[in-house]
Amino acid sequence: MTVEKKNFNLATSELTLNHAKQLQTINKVVLNSHYDLKFSKNACNDLTLLGFFNDITSGAITCKKLDEKSIEIETIAVLKNYQNFGLGSLLVKDLLKNLSTLKFQKAFVKISKLNNITIELFKKFEFAVDTECKENVERDEDFVYLVKDIVAEN
Amino acid sequence: MKGLFLSHLEKRAEAHEFIRKGLKQDLTSHICWHVYGLLHRGEKNYEEAIKCYSHALKYDKENMHIIRDYSLLQVQMRNFEGYTDTRYQLLQLKPNNKLYWIGLAVAHHLNNDHASALHVLDTFETSLNELPVNYLDYEHSEMLLYKNLILEEMGDLKVALTHLERIKKNVLDLTSWKESKARILMKLKNFELASIIFSELFESNSDSLEYLKGLEECRGLNRGQPNENVNKVIAFYENLKNMYPKSHIVQSVPLFYTKEENFSNALSEYLKPxxxxxxxxLFVTLKDLYNEEWRIELIYQLLIKFYDNLVNIQKFEESEEELAAPTATLWTAYFIAQHFDYLRDSDKALEWIDVAIDHSPTLADACMIKAKILKHAGDKKSAAEAMNEARELDLQDRFINTKCTKYMLRNNEDLKAKETIGLFTKADVDTIEDLKEMQCMWYFIELGKCYSSQYNFEKSLKTFKFVDKVFVDIFDDQFDFHSYCLRKMTLTDYGKLLKTEDTIKKNKFFVKSSLGALNCYEKILDKKLGKDSNIFNGESDESKLSVSEQKKLARKQRKIEEKLLKEKFEQESKNKENTKTNREKTDEKKSNADTKKIEDDDPEGKKILELDIDIILKEAIKTFLEPLLEFSPSLIEGWCFGIEFYTRQEKYLLAWKCLKTGVKLSKFDPEIIKKSVKFLHHFYENFDNVNATVSEIFFSELMEIDPFELNLQDEAKNKELIKTTLDKLMSKLENFNTTLHQFVLLELHLELFNKDSQEAFINFQNYFKGKKVQTIRGWECKRFGWEAEFKLNEEKDDKIVLIGMDMAKKILTYIRNIKEFDDKNEILEFFKNFFVKFDALI
Structure with a gap:
């Protein structure tokens, strides 16, 4: 659900080294993740976005490059108090936009089966259940695997 | 000539030698004298330079160059009479040069001779051959405004006003013109017209408090007594609000006038957006409202209501239709935290800032406030850590970086601080050198304080002296403006510049560095006198560490240094790579390396220990104490140092004068009592060496003024009077129920009457028995501390003592360092338990 009001100002921007700590903080608080600062620093590229709500950093999305054509979304997180305002959607939307400019063709994501909200979020952006299974990779029963073909922008 | 060249080649001594040689050849050579003057001027030795120039002029009376340089030196030394004469001479030599006319007028003006200045300008104007009526030229316009200023200062306001109207068509700087007009009209009490001008000005800058005040005054709204015509004021602001909806001050100022019944509504309107x-x-803009109890209460109630509503229904108030953004909750908690911090309730403030941080852990501002609260609570270590967290959240924010450096210095981490500030200084220059180049005074003041709290007073003093040097530089820098401003005709501002330069030492940086430096001088002098200052300097704290611990400490320190060096090396090699391609840059680096070669031969500042006590005293008084007392007379700390240093110099009457002035500022300030007792003690001990007239004056003034209200009328005027005064003052101190007074009492016993130490400690302990401890904003602001505690005791509860971490630490150090006596361990245990809250230091 996107709420649009005059005092609600959503935006995203690419992560820079100077704000790596903010990404770490968000992932730690929301995902209870063990990623260290090095992870955040490595994530400083075109594929990582910070989300802002009224200029306050309140969400983040990070990706891992699988090969030249495809990426996997590693984390997506929005601070508890800023959820349900459409920031997650905006993060995915802007990321997809970036990916298409960078000529990526496929985006993968692996989500826990219990995490319905996130699954719904990605499905909204036409992510579909990935039926193909890569060789030698055993899939975890507890997770859903989604994939989206990205249409290149002209 | 060779001398002149040499001086530019940084060979000062040789330069002097050669010029003197030249002079020996021909003492009547104006060129030689001129060159010698130039040399002195280059070395900023203006007094000598003036002498040389006057010699040069003796032998060549009409040399324009020499006269002009001479006049510049005179104004630099503020010899306005001489300056006027010289300027007159210049004008006579070249009457057709506009510059010399203006110069003479300025000289007369500076010499407070407005009439002559005006006369010169008039003559000059008539000599200008008929300018076109609408002649517009910036320099001409400045000249006219300057003339108007002279007219205004002469006091004939009506003439000034007519003149102002007449010159309007030739003036380019209309804002200044309007400001002048409004000012003159106000002085003439023509409020109606002034109000129109102020409206125009306010229109052009609707956030200017100055214009707003002008407008208020024109309407007869007195800020001092807001109760008289509240409705009028409110109506006035309502009107302004409609006219300038974007102006912030128009929104916030009426809150100061609003009465209790309407306050919540008005505040709510202001706060919500x-x-x-x-x-x-936001809090900073509203801080001034905290001068009334009822306002504080209403602000708090409103904010708590907002917060509860935001958490429960996502709105400020139930009646609202739209949902508020989640950030509103955050900023409300953020405000409440600052509210409690301002009221010195650190525990509640911390609770609330944690609410804000939990809500949005990525907000660096919230972490900064947390650091600030911790600092106020006296916990420097945690404050520095919190500030560092804020810094890490936003590495590109220079402000946070700077704050963080400051907090680290407060926490005695000078190496870490240097590293932090180094992130923002030039990469290819040494951090400290760059900071010096940029005249970064706050850093050196904090660094000086940091060294002081590490008991390295020599190094600390050296650091503070650098700040003084910056002020000397600032004063020297005006030299170029003496000719520049005349040439560019920015005369009004030139006058302001001279005034600022004259009082430059009012600046808070100078005040801070002076206080720091004087403290160092005091400690250094004690050291030289061989006073057993171990009790007070806490050094033995370190020496009490076992040998292995000491080694550990040293190793740790070395490791940090090695790490820093390594990083520096890496950085430098990186820089080298970057600059390889750019030859120019490498050249620049070379020259940097050259300047670096002039190494400091006394980096620790230890040389001062070799000087005589008299010389040190003189230096301290001349460089720091005198300007401090002259330009910041309302500062009680300055007078305290005055008593201290003049007593040491045995200039008892000067010390007495400082005492009188200081007591007038704050009668029972513990610090001033302490210094007074020391002064009396010293005077008593050395009474036999004191000149009889001095003691005579002292006695009669002491009895007449009786600054501490000790009832001395009936005493005889002899040596014993001092002793009586001393005893009475001490017992007065004993009866003063604040921690700081009791602490000062203890210090005095230890310092002056060492024999009573055991008793003094037991008395000190008795003061604390049966009381509860409450933390207070950093004990460094001592004066605030005792006044707050005094108020607390008077009003509510004399079972509470306010204490800061610094204070607690000092008390424990004192007890540890004092020589053994019967109950020492027991007392130490008592205080340890008493300060259990500060477990970090026990």
Missing amino acids: SLLKGVPS
């Missing part, structure tokens, strides 16, 4: 938008500085 800011809380929604997220204005980190």
Whole structure:
């Protein structure tokens, strides 16, 4: 659900080294993740976005490059108090936009089966259940695997 | 000539030698004298330079160059009479040069001779051959405004006003013109017209408090007594609000007038948009409202209501239709935290800032406030850590970086601080060198304080002296403006510049560095006198560490240094790579390396220990104490140092004068009592060496003024009077129920009457028995501390003592360092338990 009001100002921007700590903080608080600062620093590229709500950093999305054509979304997180305002959607939307400019063709994501909200979020952006299974990779029963073909922008 | 060249080649001594040689050849050579003057001027030795120039002029009376340089030196030395004469001479030599006319007028003006200045300008104007009526030229316009200023200062306001109207068509700087007009009209009490001008000015800058005050005054609204015509004021502001909806001050100023019954509504209207938008500085703009109890209460109630509503229904108030953004909750908690911090309730402030941080852990501002609260609570270590967290959240924010450096210095981490500030200084220059180049005074003041708290007073003093040097430089820098301003005709501002330069030492940086430096001088002098200052300097704290611990400490320190060096090396090699391609840059680096070669031969500042006590005293008084007392007479600390240093110099009457002035500022300030007792003690001990007239004056003044209200009328005027005064003052101190007074009492016993130490400690302990401890904003602001405690005791509860971490630490150090006596361990245990809250230091 996107709420649009005059005092609600959503935006995203690419992560820079100077704000790596903010990404770490968000992932730690929301995902209870063990990623260290090095992870955040490595994530400083075109594929990582910070989300802002009224200029306050309140969400983040990070990706891992699988090969030249495809990426996997590693984390997506929005601070508890800023959820349900459409920031997650905006993060995915802007990321997809970036990916298409960078000529990526496929985006993968692996989500826990219990995490319905996130699954719904990605499905909204036409992510579909990935039926193909890569060789030698055993899939975890507890997770859903989604994939989206990205249409290149002209 | 060779001398002149040499001086530019940094060979000062040789330069002097050669010029003197030249002079020996021909003492009547004006060229030689001129060159010698130039040399002195280059070395900023203006007094000598003036002498040389006057010699040069003796032998060549009409040399324009020499006269002009001479006049510049005179104004630099503020010899306005001489300056006027010289300027007159210049004008006579070249009457057709506009510059010399103006110069003479300025000289007369500076010499407070307005009439002559005006006369010169008039003559000059008539000599200008008929300018076109609408002649517009910036320099001409400045000249006219300057003339108007002279007219205004002469006091004939009506003439000034007519003149102002007449010159309007030739003036380019209309804002200044309007400001002058409004000012003159106000002085003439023509409020109606002034109000129109102020409206125009306010229109052009609707956030200017100055214009707003002008407008208020024109309407007869007195800020001092807001109760008289509240409705009128409110109506006035309502009107302004409609006219300038974007102006912030128009919104915030009426809150100061609003009465209790309407306050909540007005405040709510003001706060909501800011809380929604997220204005980190919101609290600062409203801080001034905290001067009334009822306002504080209403502000708190309103904010708590907002917070509860926001958490429960996502709105400020139930009646609202729209949902508020989640950031509103954050900023409300952020405000409440600052509210409690301002009221010195650190525990509650911390609770609330944690609410804000939990809500949005990525907000660096919230972490900064947390650091600030911790600092106020006296916990420097945690404060520095919190500030570092804020810094890490936003590495590109120079402000946070700077704050963080400051907090680290407060926490005695000078190496870490240097590293932090180094992130923002030039990469290819040494951090400290760059900071010096940029005249970064706050850093050196904090660094000086940091060294002081590490008991390295020599190094600390050296650091503070650098700040003084910056002020000397600032004063020297005006030299170029003496000719530049005349040439560019920016005369009004030139006058302001001279005034600023004259009082430059009012600046808070100078005040801070002076206080720091004087403290160092005091400690250094004690050291030289061989006073057993171990009790007070805490050094033995370190020496009490076992040998292995000491080694550990040293190793740790070395490791940090090695790490820093390594990093520096890496950085430098990186820089080298970067600059390889750019030859120019490498050249620049070379020259940098050259300047670096002039190494400091006394980096620790230890040389001062070799000087005589008299010389040190003189230096301290001349460089720091005198300007401090002259330019910051309302500062009680300055007078305290005055008593201290003049007593040491045995200039008892000067010390007595400082005492009188200081007591007038704050009668029972513990610090001033302490210094007074020391002064009396010293005077008593050395009474036999004191000149009889001095003691005579002292006695009669002491009895007449009786600054401490000790009832001395009936005493005889002899040596014993001092002793009586001393005893009475001490017992007065004993009866003063604040921690700081009791602490000062203890210090005095230890310092002056060492024999009573055991008793003094037991008395000190008795003061604390049966009381509860409460933390207070950093004990460094001592004066605030005792006044707050005094108020607390008077009003509510004399079972509470306010204490800061610094204070607690000092008390424990004292007890540890004092020589053994019967109950020492027991007392130490008592205080340890008493300060259990500060477990970090026990």
